[in-house]
Structures are given as C-alpha cells and as structure tokens.
Amino acid sequence: TQFKIASSQLEGTGFSQYSGVAKDAEGGKHAVVTANIKDATLENLCQSAVQETPLGKVGILIKAGGKGTPASAKDLQIGMTGLKGDAEFKNIRIGVDASDVNTKAKGSKGDFAQDSDTISIKDLKQDSWSTTASVFTLKDMSLKLTDGSEQCD
Template sequence: MKFPSLTKSHAGRVTLAAVPVGIVACVLLGGVAQGAVPVSFAVSGSQFQIGASQLDGTGFSQYAGIATDSEGGEHTVAIANIKDATLTDLCQSVISETPLGTVGVLIKAGGGDNPATATDLQIGMTGLKGDATFGNIRIGVDASTVQTEAKGSAGDFAQDSDTISITNLQQTAWSTQAAVFTLNGMSLELTDGSQGCF
C-alpha cells in the first residue's frame, strides 16, 4: 500500500540524518476499539502528543516530507512507516481552542500485557525522544528505494530497518494513518488542556 495524500515526500525541502522515529495515534472517537481508520485526510491545525513506555515494530522507513492542512498550509515533517507495531502504555493528548475555552482530549490504551497494535502505519512527526534500537538499519539510502511499500521521492535522504524498538517514547506529530489500529483497554477523557502525555 502506498499512501497518496496524507503526507508526501518533497525533494530539497529538508534533509534528516538518522532521526529515530516512533509511532503516533490519532483521536479516534467512534468505533475506535478495533477496525480500519482512514488512509487519506488533511491534517488539522493542531499537533498532538504521543507517549508509550515501549514501542516495537517491524518494517520501518523514514524520510523527509510535507503534511498539508485543510487550508493549504504546509508543515515540514519526518514521514515514518512501520508495517507492524505494538505499543505498551499508549497515551495520546491533543489541545484545542473552542468557543467555550481550551479543551483537551486524553486517550490511553494498551496497558499491562495487552498492548495497542497497528498495521501499515504512516506518520508525520516533528519531534521525538526515547531510547531507540534498530535492527539491520540502512542510513542514507534513496527515499524511493526504501524497503517499505510507502516510499519517498527519488534523491531524498532516507533510512530503513528490519526492526525498531523505542523505550520511553515521547513524540509530537501532525498526522497518522493506519490500515488497522487496535486500542485495547481504551479510555478517553476530556480535560481542561493542562494534562498531556509528557
């Protein structure tokens, strides 16, 4: 599967050298525990936080790109693809300004021995912290030749690896999409915006 419109590689915009990448989850408000999520959408005007005590994935690639919002604004991102992933103690938070004031949404899932899972993930992120380990990593490959179904533009810098593992993940992102995202033990809470994942 090649994701056409969420994020796109853009030659010459940005060069990223060996940036480890984790996973992001989106605010899923209906039928969220199991099932497919959209694979094509414009990003909102808000970034969001993702935290997890442990991420493990297979089939990873990363390259530079652009996420476009509904008003045509472009946001430079690192595009990451992971074929299969598990996330333990997943947390996602987003803050929005509404006519009634600041409102936050806090989602948690994947606690204990029942982590959240995802397949065919693609994310557009702007920041990451954590302790990362890559298996069979290739750094500096052409983005059009990465070993994932989703690929970047010819000539762009990229990296890929067979496996990825990140402990104490803290990530900020504009977008995420997946073929299937399963949030085991999910809880959703509206807040005043003072609570985040980190």
C-alpha cells in the same frame, strides 16, 4: 493541530523514515519526518491534543494498551516533528534514497532516508501532525475530554 504521542515501549517491523509534508485542515503545509512501520505494538499508549475553542482551551486524552495487552497497528504511518526515546534498529541502512526504502510507502526520489528490519523505542515521546494505519487496535482504550492540562509528556 499538532498532537503528542507517548508509549513506554514501541516494537515494530518493517521500518522506514524520510522527509515529508503534512497538510492541515486549511491546506497549510508543514514539514515533517514521515515514519512507516509495517507492524507495531505500543505499550501504555497515550495520545493528546489541545485546541483553543470559543469555550476556551479543550483537550482530548486517549490511553490504551496499559493492562498487559499493548495497542497494535498495521501499516502505521506517522508525520512527526519531534521524537525522543531510547531506540534500537536492526539491519539499519542510513542515507538511502527515499524512493528506495524497504517499505511499501516510499518518499521522493533524491531525498535522504533510512530503513531497518526492526525498530524498538523505549520511553517514546513524539510530536505529530498525522497518524494513519490500515488497522489500529486499542486494547483497554479510554478517551477523556480535558481542560488541556493533561497531556502525554
């Protein structure tokens, strides 16, 4: 299922973005924008997902990085369908071939892409299908089962 991610401030180095596909548990395919960040920090990170179950609507809410030490990730890759926030890119290239981005992970030859040395997003709000990282450090993490009404908006 899709989930939400929010952060008051994301800082990253080694960024690229291009079209991609995320698969769900049943093998269904979903169009996404794939974003790669080599090293990222996320202040006041929030992740939430809501699912219908035989017991009704159930949510999961995860928070981290809110006490002065941000969450961090290495080799972060996100498959998203929506992104909002105030973004700044340094040394950005827009319209490069996805197979030629300046990150380890690359897209398909001929697809549109962009990359930059750094990315900074204030008040990040994101709808995602997938997140992977080689290392994901969640300082001061809390995880809570909810009735689905608490989400990262």
